Amino acid sequence: MQQAGRVGSCDGNRMRPLLILDLDETLIYGSESRLHLDADFLVGPFHVYMRPHLEGFLRDTAEHYDLAIWSSASWGYVHAIADQLLPLVPKWQFVWSRSRCVSRMDPELMEVGFLKDLRKVKRLGRDLARVLIVDDSPQKVSRNYGNAIYIPRFEGDDADDALPPLARFVSSLRSEADFRSIEKRGWRNSQHLR
Ligand SMILES: [Mg+2]
Structure with a gap:
């Protein structure tokens, strides 16, 4: 529904904005052992639990955003979970796993970490402002x-109740010309609602 009194601030940028979602500990939790409840589904040896309110989060954000998954987990695991969640979304714009990440040695932890570098998304023709x-x-x-x-x-x-306020916050940003200029750290208490 068009919001009254709101003039879009993204003139000249007709593409829907893109919302990229991590999987583990963000949308789902994969555990090698059963927790106190049955898992929502199994992927290999993993009991996979969907974060509470995930269905509503995906439904509400998909109204205004294209959705994609980017996880640093393995290809098979990521795609199995993306397939399980697919009935909840119109489509995934892309499903990316560890091979799309940049590996980097963390000198403090002395272990390899994985970075998600959005230049790879820019190469898809996406304006990173959105x-x-x-x-x-x-x-x-x-x-x-x-x-x-x-x-x-x-x-x-x-x-867990993190997803409903996140959906409201993300939806409230949808007409902003440049998401990078918005303070996002306080989103749980944000009044950024237009
Ligand atoms: Mg994670």
Whole structure:
């Protein structure tokens, strides 16, 4: 529905904005053992639990955004989960896994970390001013923090309630010309509603 009194601030940019979603600890939790409830589905040895309110989150954000998945997990795991979630979305614009990430040695942890570099999304013809990426791991999106929204880790808590306010916040940004200029760190308490 058109909102009264709101003149779109993205004239000249007709493409729907893009919302890129992480999987593990953001949309779902994959556990090698069963938690106190049955999993929503199984992927290989993993009991996969959907974050509470995930269906409504995907439905509401898909009204205004193209949706995509980008996880640093393996190709097979990521695609199996994307397929399970596909009935909840019109389509995934892309489903990317670890092979699309940039690997980098973390000198403090002395282990390889994986970064999601949005230049790869720009090569798809996307204007990064109109791209958001949601992740529970700030370091994974450290090259594009202006596009990032951080969400608390989900580890199977069936009382988790992070997704409804995130859907409202993301939806409220949809007409902004440049998401990178918006302060996003306080989204849980944001009044950024137009
Ligand atoms: Mg994650």
